[in-house]
Amino acid sequence: MKEINSFQDFVKELREAGFTIGGEKGDGIFTLSDSFGEKIAWHTEDPDTDPWEWRMRVLDEYRDIAYGKLFFHKSGYLTKEWYPYFLAVRRxxxxxxxxxxxxxxxxxxxxxxxxxxxxxxxxxxxxxxxxxxxxxxxxxxxxxxxxxxxxxxxxxxxxxxxxxxxxxxxxxxxxxxxxTENLFGEEVFQKAGKLSYEEAFRQIEKQIYARNPQAKSAKVKKFITG
The missing domain is CATH 1.10.10 (Arc Repressor Mutant, subunit A)
Known part of the structure; x- marks a missing residue:
């Protein structure tokens, strides 16, 4: 992952990753926080360099990024592209x-x-x-x-x-x-409906291991299935 020094850097890397745990601990999976550069500082209220401000900023400025309690009952980000895969597994x-x-x-x-x-x-x-x-x-x-x-x-x-x-x-x-139906509309539900549980699970799993080859299978399963 490239070094993240601004909100725009974060959004760009998020689109590449597809999803990330929101905090500073990757919980055995991965987090974009590991790529934060020296300019990034929590709770400064600077909208460009404070990750705490990014939680709502992504929702205010973009229509293809979700934020919420998504992974391990903790905060995380998920792009519209990957939303149907988690939807197919979880729901x-x-x-x-x-x-x-x-x-x-x-x-x-x-x-x-x-x-x-x-x-x-x-x-x-x-x-x-x-x-x-x-x-x-x-x-x-x-x-x-x-x-x-x-x-x-x-x-x-x-x-x-x-x-x-x-x-x-x-x-x-x-x-x-x-x-959830009102967040991204029917498009993600239609795509999710075409995915089997197994297919969706494997695609997410593949993306996780591409980012963290050392991830433990039990952690990966918990992350994906909730």
Whole structure:
């Protein structure tokens, strides 16, 4: 991988890699953070050289990059080109209602998903409000949101600030979630539908080993399947 010294460098390398863990630890797979040059520094609020700022910047400026809790229940980036492969492995043609009835999805996750089915996209604070989630449910809510991302049912699609009664924005920005279908459209689902689980798995596996030949098979499987 080439040295990364700016946001544009990062986006270019991400398109080459197809996906990456978001943090500084590769967890036995790989991370583009290993290629960060001396100019890159976390939490400086510089949009060009602070990786923390890149999380939302990719969503604001591009329509072919996804960001969210995608790998090992941690943050990561995934390009539209590789999205169908993970979709075919993680979700396939399964529907959430079916998964819920079979006991594979929690009631909390179903409640979140049902609200987004009706509203299309919502910032976290409104998702909690519309879904009637109490403060006591915070831990379960966060766990369910992460699992829904890992299973490719919902996606982060931006950020938004709260508004007062006059419609004026205030406070910190909240993460906005949408259904995965609304992130890239039907195109990725159509492509995923043409892929078998085995074919999709092998393509991702091949890409991982091209980047990290020493990756352990158990780690690779966990990374791919979630």
């Amino acid at each position: 396939g043609k399964r529907e959430l209602q079916e998964e819920y009835e079979e006991g594979n999805v929690s009631l909390m996750a179903k409640r979140i998903y049902d609200v987004l089915c009706e509203e299309k996209e919502l910032p976290v604070h409104l998702l909690k409000q519309y879904g009637g989630f109490s403060g006591e449910e915070k831990s379960g809510f966060e766990k369910a949101v992460t699992q829904l991302q890992m299973d490719f049912y919902i996606s982060i699609c931006g950020r938004a600030r709260k508004r007062n009664r006059k419609g004026e924005e205030y406070g910190w920005s909240s993460t906005v979630f949408c259904l």
